[in-house]
Amino acid sequence: MTQITLPRPDDWHLHLRDGAMLRAVTPETARHFGRAIIMPNLVPPVVTGAQASAYRDRIRAALPEGSDFTPLMTLYLTQETDAADLVQAHKDGIITSVKLYPAGATTNSASGVRDFDKVRPVLEAMAENGVPLCVHGEVVDPDIDIFDREAVFIDRVLDPIRRATPGLRVVMEHITTSQGADYAREGGDDLGATITTHHLVINRNALLVGGIKPHYYCLPVAKREEHRLALRKAAISGDPSFFLGTDSAPHTDPLKENACGCAGCFTATNTLSILAEVFEQEGALDQLSAFASRNGPRFYGLPVSDQTVTLEKGAPVVYPDKIETEDGPVTVFDPMMPLHWRVL
Numbered sequence: 554m555t556q557i558t559l560p561r562p563d564d565w566h567l568h569l570r571d572g573a574m575l576r577a578v579t580p581e582t583a584r585h586f587g588r589a590i591i592m593p594n595l596v597p598p599v600v601t602g603a604q605a606s607a608y609r610d611r612i613r614a615a616l617p618e619g620s621d622f623t624p625l626m627t628l629y630l631t632q633e634t635d636a637a638d639l640v641q642a643h644k645d646g647i648i649t650s651v652k653l654y655p656a657g658a659t660t661n662s663a664s665g666v667r668d669f670d671k672v673r674p675v676l677e678a679m680a681e682n683g684v685p686l687c688v689h690g691e692v693v694d695p696d697i698d699i700f701d702r703e704a705v706f707i708d709r710v711l712d713p714i715r716r717a718t719p720g721l722r723v724v725m726e727h728i729t730t731s732q733g734a735d736y737a738r739e740g741g742d743d744l745g746a747t748i749t750t751h752h753l754v755i756n757r758n759a760l761l762v763g764g765i766k767p768h769y770y771c772l773p774v775a776k777r778e779e780h781r782l783a784l785r786k787a788a789i790s791g792d793p794s795f796f797l798g799t800d801s802a803p804h805t806d807p808l809k810e811n812a813c814g815c816a817g818c819f820t821a822t823n824t825l826s827i828l829a830e831v832f833e834q835e836g837a838l839d840q841l842s843a844f845a846s847r848n849g850p851r852f853y854g855l856p857v858s859d860q861t862v863t864l865e866k867g868a869p870v871v872y873p874d875k876i877e878t879e880d881g882p883v884t885v886f887d888p889m890m891p892l893h894w895r896v897l
C-alpha cells in the first residue's frame with residue numbers, strides 16, 4: 554500500500570495555550586485536523602462559560618485564512634465550579650466537555666481538585682445533562698511512585714467516582730499503562746480513553762538512557778516497554794473505546810531544557826506521519842481511520858468528518874526540528890525513526 558485515505562482526523566486532547574504560542578501552534582494542528590478538544594489549563598485556567606467563549610474567539614483569530622478547523626472547548630473543573638454555568642455553556646454549544654485535573658498532577662493544575670467529594674454535585678449535574686468528563690488520571694500522593702500514579706488513580710479515584718455517578722461519561726486522557734487500557738476496554742459505552750502519539754513511540758528509556766532527555770518528558774510519564782506495547786495493541790484494535798488525543802503540549806525550549814523542565818511533548822507537526830508509521834509497523838494501517846477519525850466522534854456523538862486526508866508513502870518525510878514562536882523555539886517531537894508517510 555502506498556497511499557491511505559482517512560476521514561479528516563480529529564485530536565481529542567490538545568493544548569494550544571494563548572498569545573504568541575497560540576498563534577504559532579494553531580496552524581500546525583489546523584493543517585491536518587478537523588476538530589480538537591482544547592485543554593483549559595491556561596494561566597489563569599478557563600473556568601467559566603464566558604472565558605471558554607472568549608478563548609474560542611482567540612483560537613479562531615489564530616487560524617490561517619480560510620481554515621475550517623473547529624475548536625471544541627472545555628472547562629477546567631475546580632472545587633468552586635458553578636454547575637448551572639457549566640450546564641448552560643454546554644447547552645449553548647460553547648463547551649464540549651469538562652476537564653478534571655487532580656491539584657498538582659501536571660502543568661498548570663494548581664487550581665484543580667483536591668477533595669473529589671467537593672465536586673460530586675457538579676459531576677451529578679454533568680451526568681444528568683450528558684456533559685462528558687475528561688480526566689487527567691494520576692494521584693498526587695507523594696507516597697505513590699510516579700510510575701504507579703495512573704494505576705493507583707484508577708482504583709482509588711476513578712472507579713469510585715464512576716460507581717458513585719452512574720451515567721457520567723468519562724474519557725481517560727492520555728493513558729500510559731496496560732491497567733489504563735484494560736480498564737477503558739472493560740468500562741462500557743460511557744467510558745473512553747485517548748492515547749497520545751508519543752506514548753505509542755517511546756518508553757521510559759527514551760527519557761533516561763544516555764543522558765536525561767527533557768523533550769521526552771511528559772505527564773503521565775512514559776512507562777515500561779510492556780505498557781507501550783499494550784497501548785499499541787489498544788490503538789490498533791479498532792475497539793471504539795480508544796481514540797487519538799495527541800496531548801501535543803508546547804513549551805519553549807528554555808522551559809524544557811531546564812533544571813526543572815516542563816512536562817509535555819509537542820507532536821502537532823508530525824503526528825499523522827508518526828501514526829501511519831506506527832500502524833504500518835503493526836500491520837494495521839486499515840485501523841488508523843478507526844483510531845484517528847471515527848472512534849472519537851462516535852464517543853462524543855459527533856459526525857465523522859465528511860472531508861478526507863490522504864497520506865502517501867515515499868522517501869523520509871522532512872519536517873522542521875523546531876517551530877519558531879515569539880516566545881522562543883518549540884522542539885518538535887523526534888520519534889527517533891524515519892517517517893515515510895507524508896500528508897498530501
Ligand SMILES: NC(=O)N[C@@H](CC(=O)O)C(=O)O
Pocket residue numbers: 568594659660689770771772773800802803816817818
Ligand atoms: N502532558 C503534559 O506533559 N503536559 C500538559 C498537561 C497534561 O496534559 O497533563 C501541558 O499542559 O503541558
Ligand SMILES: [Zn+2]
Pocket residue numbers: 659689726727772773
Ligand atoms: Zn494531562
Ligand SMILES: [Zn+2]
Pocket residue numbers: 566567568592800802
Ligand atoms: Zn494534556
